[in-house]
Amino acid sequence: MELFQYPYMQRALIGALVIGLAAPALGIYLVQRRLALIGDGVGHVALTGVGAGLLLNRSPVLVAVIAATIGAIAIEIVRARGRTSGDLALALLFYGGIAGGVLLVGLSDATSANLNAYLFGSLTTISPADLTTIAVLGAAILVTMIGLRPALFAVSHDEEYARVSGLPVRTLNLLIAVATAVTVTIAMRAVGVLLISALMVVPVATAQQVTRGFRSTMAAAMALGLFAAGSGVWVAATADTAPGASVVLVAIASFLVVAVAGAVWRAVRRRTTPTAAPTPEPHEVVLS
Amino acid sequence: MTSPVITVEHGVVGYDGRPVLRDISLTVTAGEVVAILGANGSGKSTLIRAVLGLVPISAGSVTLFDRPLRRFRQWARIGYVPQRLGAGGGVPATVREVVASGRLARRGVLRPPGRADRSAVDAALGAVGLAARAGDPVSTLSGGQQQRTLIARALAGQPELLVLDEPTAGVDAASQEAFAGALRDFVGDGGTVLLVAHELGPLRPVISRAVVVHEGRIAHDGAVPDPAGHHAEPDHDHVHPHCYDEPAGLWSN
Numbered sequence: 001m002e003l004f005q006y007p008y009m010q011r012a013l014i015g016a017l018v019i020g021l022a023a024p025a026l027g028i029y030l031v032q033r034r035l036a037l038i039g040d041g042v043g044h045v046a047l048t049g050v051g052a053g054l055l056l057n058r059s060p061v062l063v064a065v066i067a068a069t070i071g072a073i074a075i076e077i078v079r080a081r082g083r084t085s086g087d088l089a090l091a092l093l094f095y096g097g098i099a100g101g102v103l104l105v106g107l108s109d110a111t112s113a114n115l116n117a118y119l120f121g122s123l124t125t126i127s128p129a130d131l132t133t134i135a136v137l138g139a140a141i142l143v144t145m146i147g148l149r150p151a152l153f154a155v156s157h158d159e160e161y162a163r164v165s166g167l168p169v170r171t172l173n174l175l176i177a178v179a180t181a182v183t184v185t186i187a188m189r190a191v192g193v194l195l196i197s198a199l200m201v202v203p204v205a206t207a208q209q210v211t212r213g214f215r216s217t218m219a220a221a222m223a224l225g226l227f228a229a230g231s232g233v234w235v236a237a238t239a240d241t242a243p244g245a246s247v248v249l250v251a252i253a254s255f256l257v258v259a260v261a262g263a264v265w266r267a268v269r270r271r272t273t274p275t276a277a278p279t280p281e282p283h284e285v286v287l288s
Numbered sequence: 289m290t291s292p293v294i295t296v297e298h299g300v301v302g303y304d305g306r307p308v309l310r311d312i313s314l315t316v317t318a319g320e321v322v323a324i325l326g327a328n329g330s331g332k333s334t335l336i337r338a339v340l341g342l343v344p345i346s347a348g349s350v351t352l353f354d355r356p357l358r359r360f361r362q363w364a365r366i367g368y369v370p371q372r373l374g375a376g377g378g379v380p381a382t383v384r385e386v387v388a389s390g391r392l393a394r395r396g397v398l399r400p401p402g403r404a405d406r407s408a409v410d411a412a413l414g415a416v417g418l419a420a421r422a423g424d425p426v427s428t429l430s431g432g433q434q435q436r437t438l439i440a441r442a443l444a445g446q447p448e449l450l451v452l453d454e455p456t457a458g459v460d461a462a463s464q465e466a467f468a469g470a471l472r473d474f475v476g477d478g479g480t481v482l483l484v485a486h487e488l489g490p491l492r493p494v495i496s497r498a499v500v501v502h503e504g505r506i507a508h509d510g511a512v513p514d515p516a517g518h519h520a521e522p523d524h525d526h527v528h529p530h531c532y533d534e535p536a537g538l539w540s541n
Contacts, residue, residue, distance in 0.1 A: 164451075
């Protein structure tokens with residue numbers, strides 16, 4: 001616990017908690033539209049932005065936000081067109097993004113330790129200015145995702161119905177794409193581009209095993225994200241492990257615990273409350 | 289009560305160059321309950337999707353409430369009931385949450401739900417007989433109950449026009465009766481209905497006019513035609529709503 005007296009550890013913890021709260025609040029919409037891995041793809045593209053930033057001596061995070069936003073909008077356009085070649089276009093974007101990132105980082109004066117910081121996260125090197133960026137953007141994501149929940153739920157749940165309801169479907173879709181890019185870039189410092197999707201998706205996957213509604217799933221996923229971030233940083237500090245990987249492993253461990261506990265509970269309940277014999281379908285024909 | 293609610297003039301729709309609707313003209317006036325009938329692949333679902341702007345028309349015009357479709361913005365006046373609920377990515381949603389989406393057309397994106405929204409959702413759930421299931425995840429409902437959830441979502445917006453795509457396909461008898469009752473109440477309050485159907489069943493007494501679509505054209509517009517062939521048998525139970533090899537019958541005149 002003494003470690004948390006150091007300001008850099010406090011910043012690491014606060015940054016992780018903000019991201020742990022914001023990532024699942026966005027991720028639930030991505031999971032609902034079967035785009036669970038989009039965060040991964042946007043992360044790959046963001047890496048090209050990091051490389052470009054390091055090469056041009058600009059803020060890598062700032063350039064990454066721009067690159068990730070362009071990438072996310074491109075993915076959204078491909079998705080909205082609904083062409084069958086969509087997944088191939090996404091693959092090109094993903095691998096082009098990570099290859100471009102590695103290439104550009106290599107061209108710059110940055111060391112491989114620098115690249116690793118963006119690939120797998122580097123919570124302990126968050127500066128006070130970084131923390132302000134994370135807090136402001138994280139709060140903006142949270143306010144948008146919670147405040148627009150009815151509309152974002154409608155668009156993610158049944159896009160055609162949303163269009164007939166007169167909702168600004170294209171704007172809402174682009175909003176989700178841009179929010180994905182922003183979340184990826186701020187989470188990049190915490191868990192790294194290769195592990196971002198885990199924080200968006202795993203708490204949602206854990207929550208939806210026990211919840212009944214969308215709103216309760218969102219609340220539970222955010223609580224789980226907060227728990228994973230907090231305990232992951234604590235584990236990393238006490239056991240001296242990589243913080244990003246620790247946060248993700250805590251999230252996955254929670255998933256496994258809930259999955260096993262849920263299965264056991266259902267099995268016990270089935271044994272104690274016998275279900276009524278299934279009523280057979282009425283016969284379709286009469287055989288004489 | 290004779291103002292036109294939907295007007296389609298010489299509408300043409302094609303998918304990838306293959307024409308689905310060839311030359312459709314159709315007018316629905318306020319208070320009517322119009323059923324679009326036709327075999328699978330006749331273009332009847334495409335017709336209502338074109339009316340709602342979900343598929344673009346390549347020629348002709350669509351007018352909703354005296355406004356060209358392109359400039360129509362009063363979507364709260366229309367309640368749309370799609371054929372089925374999308375599976376989604378597996379995130380649970382309660383019946384009430386799905387039905388509450390129906391209020392967005394009236395409320396807008398930014399305003400949080402108020403008392404009027406909640407009571408409209410309650411009323412819609414009651415109208416389709418699902419008030420007791422409001423807190424249950426929709427995925428645990430039967431197909432017919434899910435269909436009723438979609439109808440409640442459309443009713444929650446308190447529309448003047450209901451557009452329904454095969455509301456009774458593959459739906460159990462109890463849900464069909466519940467649906468027919470909800471529709472009667474809606475029409476009794478002055479609502480207009482355009483629905484696509486394969487088989488009318490318990491809806492038949494509610495329908496005021498039938499439009500038969502055959503190979504992309506309107507083959508009949510008027511009284512509900514009597515079933516022909518094996519469909520006419522009194523105990524005919526339509527158990528193949530999505531069969532593509534429709535045998536000779538009502539639609540093959």
